[in-house]
Amino acid sequence: MSAVANPEHTAGHDGRYGGALRWITTTNHKDIGTLYLWFSFIMFAVGGIAALVIRAELFSPGLQIVAPDFYNQLVTLHGLIMIFGAIMPAFVGFANWQIPMMIGAPDMAFARLNNWSFWLLPFATSLILLSMLTPGGAPQTGWTLYAPLTVQMGIGMDLTIFGVHLLGLSSILGSINIITTILNMRAPGMTPMRMPLFCWTWLVTAYMLVAVMPVLAGAVTMTLTDRHFGTTFFNAAGGGDPVLYQHIFWFFGHPEVYIIALPAFGVISQVIPAFSRKPIFGYTAMVYATAAIAIISFIVWAHHMYTVGMPVTGQLFFMYATMLVAVPTGVKVFNWVATMWRGSLSFETPMLFACGFLFMFVLGGFSGLVLSLVPVDIQLQDTYYVVAHFHYVMVAGALFAAFAGIYFWLPKWTGRMYDEQLGKIHFWLTMIFFNMIFFVQHFLGLAGMPRRIPDYALMFETWNKISTIGAFGMGLAQVLFLYIVLKTLRRGEPAPQRPWEGADSLEWTHLPTPVPHHTFQTPPVIE
Ligand code: HEM
Ligand SMILES: [Cu+2]
Secondary structure, X not given: OOOOOOHHHHHOOOOOOOHXXXXXXXXXXXXXXXXXXXXXXXXXXXXXHHHHHHHHHOOOOOOOOOOHHHHHHHHHHHHHHHHHHHHHHHHHHHHHHHHHHHHOOOOOOOHHHHHHHHHHHHHHHHHHHHHHHOOOOXXXXXXXXXXXXXXXXXXXXXXXXXXXXXXXXHHHHHHHHHHXXXXXXXXXXXXXXXXXXXXXXXXXXXXXXXXHHHHHHHHHHHHHHHHHOOXXXXXXXXXXXXXXXXXXXXXXXXXXXXXXXXXXXXXXXXXXXXXXXXXXXXXXXXXXXXXXXXXXXXXXXXXXXXXXXXXXXXXXXXXXXXXXXXXXXXXXXXXXXXXXXXXXXXOOHHHHHHHHHHHHHXXXXXXXXXXXXXXXXXXXXXXXXXXXXXHHHHHHHHHHHHHHHHHHHHHXXXXXXXXXXHHHHHHHHHHHHHHHHHHHHHHXXXXXXXXXXXXXXXXXXXXXXXXXXXXXXXXXXXXXXXXXXXXXXXXXXXXXXXXXXOOOOHHXXXXXXXXXXXXXXXXXXXX
């Protein structure tokens, strides 16, 4: 069977199967990237609907749109789905599309494993969502799945545990694939220090995933045996300790934050130079900063646990270690700004999202520094200040970077241009409504409103109303995003090979649009 002989096949897929079977059986990195991205979009919608119900309930005190038990389930599901179903798969989708193109490879190293890594995901998230239908419903524990609450939950907890196992498996297999591809399949001359920064951030991220996903699997497995097999890892009555769970969880959980943030940094490091028409400032420093962030992220986990009663020396260690992360992160922000400095800037949609990222992510970083201070955190822990902080990092950080990357590479991926006018409108709506939702939550937190509650005191009403209206606006803005993508697919102008004149990685300089089926049939030679 010759895929090459038929030009139609080189443009699309290998033509062995059409329709649904193509997507189920595909081993092509571009198809799998597309699957990850659409899956991620669907999960954003699911997690987003959960968020809207939560925000509707919080519109004013005394409302009873959903029962408090169900409210707690929604908070758990929103967190789990957004982290594991939406934002992580989005960046794995980017990795699948971009890494082979950027290093000059024909595909990922383990093509069949790649298919399996993706197809685990729908089963994993289904298990978690189906827990809603069990007696007792989904876990009411929050996404952190803390003991001893987890031991008291119904059978939905077990479905969630198995779902988390599958998610971890998917991440580990995907990471092994990414590491092997980057280490072994670079084109001649593509030395490590010539790789685009996006590949560097994913290489480091993949190592982190291999390191911490088994830790999360261990934590939930211990929960499972505590629930059913008579162990007492987290039960003080049997000599165990619930705080042990928190240590294990956050040993996974904090690096997880950078597992989400580093690929976002990678995307931004491609977009900013392209629209500044200058090479990235301080490439080498960026590589080392990425590695430094990853290493430090393993020694800060107990900043999530200042209030469990740890010794002052412990608090001080984790406080200073946390503040240390700001140094390599500051290096990155400095280099992005220096790249823009005296560049020939233009502000198409990808660049707008990159600039939005830069401003908002720095704000999230600053509120993080505020929270790193032990005495402040003791006041603010479990308040809406924390909710504001991590949404600045996850939404204005990671999600904005994902939007920047989608608009940036959409011409390459689809062979068509998106509607620039509509893209800009999408950016501004998202930016305005995002801040409307989350900026005011800093005030709520400072005034003492606790998180994970379905009702609150009257004094918090005004800011909550504003936040809820913002949430519905943000949701509507994403309907516009869906429209923009569909319009691009159906009616977009044909895209040139290199629509952004400042973009200089291999996918723009060495590959036609649309990209051939086997990306690089013969490896390019990089001088
Ligand atoms: C922009 C739309 C979003 C809105 C309106 C929204 C809203 C909310 C609300 C109301 C909560 C409950 C806070 C609490 O009671 O503690 C929450 C929690 C959370 N959100 Fe979001 N969120 C959004 C997007 C995201 C995204 C994109 C992510 C991750 C990538 C995310 C991750 C989380 C996590 C991890 C929690 C904590 C859940 C828990 O307490 O266990 N959110 N969000
Ligand atoms: Cu942390």
